[in-house]
Amino acid sequence: MAAVDFDMCFIFISCGWEESMHDSRIFNEILTNDNVAFPHPDEGKYYLVNSGYPNRIGYLAPFKGHRYHQQEFRRIARNAMANTPRELFNKVHSSLRSVVERTFGAWKNRWGFIRDMPR
Template structure:
């Protein structure tokens, strides 16, 4: 539940895939590609490319879908495992947003101040986690049974 890389300061509206493409294509951004045998998990909006692993499209994906019926083929099993791992990412974002409500509604500061606030929030989040400080929010969101429903933006206990 630690963030590896933060890029803040993109002005305007852009699709996540476009932002990622721009970031990784510029070596000055220092994007840390994973080693050749490792991958970053991404959602279906991203292509499967070097270092990025998306789920199968048009195959059951959300964890709630697997509570009613188990995965039956290799694609569903892969998507289920992928969703379980991505749930950790969603829980990390849940901790971050719960700790720093300023991230949901950034006051009308300049883009430079907004960027610095975002980076500072991620840095404090990572510090608390890495230093293993006993933290109520991490304790609350650490449960693998906690499913963060990305579609609805809410958490559910299973």
């Protein structure tokens, strides 16, 4: 599990979990363990999380069952706009969450061993 800020800096990393462990279980373990120095969001602030994590106070996951990825909105020009408030939320969520993907991409380009690590 990793958390990044909008400056593309990692602010938290927890590794070493079994590959079969579900994302939401890791998330709950991190949030409820007082021995882990996880930087919880301030009151009134939120972290964006992917669909493997639950929605809860301070953490926003996308709506399931609605378009999410930017390419889904670009595929057909007339569908470039979100049709519902939930699709609009997902479109913005996806755009903001791309910072996470760019951060991992930048680290993999800088340090190739990350890209080539065995699972």
